[in-house]
Amino acid sequence: MAKANTERKQSPRRQEIRMATTNLDVVGFEDSVVNYPVTGETIDQIAKSMHEHTIAPDGFNFYTLHHHSMFRNARGILFVYQIVVVKPEWNRKGGGAEVEREWDRYVNATIGHENGHVKLFSTAYRRIRELGQVECISDILAFAKRCSDRYDSETDHGRLEGARIGSTINPTDFSELINSLVREIENAT
Numbered sequence: 001m002a003k004a005n006t007e008r009k010q011s012p013r014r015q016e017i018r019m020a021t022t023n024l025d026v027v028g029f030e031d032s033v034v035n036y037p038v039t040g041e042t043i044d045q046i047a048k049s050m051h052e053h054t055i056a057p058d059g060f061n062f063y064t065l066h067h068h069s070m071f072r073n074a075r076g077i078l079f080v081y082q083i084v085v086v087k088p089e090w091n092r093k094g095g096g097a098e099v100e101r102e103w104d105r106y107v108n109a110t111i112g113h114e115n116g117h118v119k120l121f122s123t124a125y126r127r128i129r130e131l132g133q134v135e136c137i138s139d140i141l142a143f144a145k146r147c148s149d150r151y152d153s154e155t156d157h158g159r160l161e162g163a164r165i166g167s168t169i170n171p172t173d174f175s176e177l178i179n180s181l182v183r184e185i186e187n188a189t
C-alpha cells in the first residue's frame with residue numbers, strides 16, 4: 001500500500017526517466033498459421049470461395065499479421081510478439097488433377113511470399129531481443145514494416161513470384177532482396 005502511494009506521487013517527468021531505463025524482458029514469441037476453409041471444383045470457383053470466406057484484412061487471400069503487446073512486470077517491461085500467417089485451406093473435392101496441381105503451385109508460391117514477411121518480422125523480433133531496450137521497439141518495428149512494404153511493392157504483393165491463383169507468369173526469385181532487407185533489420189537501431 002505504502003509503495004503504491006509513493007508511485008502515485010511521482011511527477012510525469014520522473015516517470016519518463018524511469019521508462020527510459022526500464023528493463024526489457026522479450027518473451028512470448030509466437031509464429032503460427034490460421035486456416036480458413038474454401039471449396040470449389042474449378043479454379044474460378046475456388047477463387048470465388050476465397051474471396052467470400054477470407055478472414056484476412058483488406059480482402060487478401062493470404063496474409064501475414066504481426067502484433068505486439070507490452071506489459072509491466074516485476075522487472076520492467078514484458079514484450080510479447082506474435083506473427084500469424086492466414087491462409088486458405090481447400091477441401092480438395094471434385095477438382096481433378098489439373099486443378100489440384102494449380103492449387104498446389106499457387107499455395108507453394110504464396111506461402112513462399114508470406115515466408116518472406118515472416119523472415120523480416122522475426123528478424124525484427126530477434127533484433128529487439130538483442131538490443132534489449134524499450135526505446136528501440138517502436139523504431140525497429142516501424143523499420144521492419146517499411147522493409148515489409150518494400151517487399152510487397154517490389155513483388156506486387158507476390159504476383160511476380162507467382163502468388164496468384166491461375167498465374168501463368170514465369171516467377172522471379174526475390175530471395176536476394178529478402179536477404180538484404182534482413183541484413184538491414186539485423187543492424188537497425
Ligand SMILES: [Zn+2]
Nearest residue numbers: 117152157158
Ligand atoms: Zn505480401
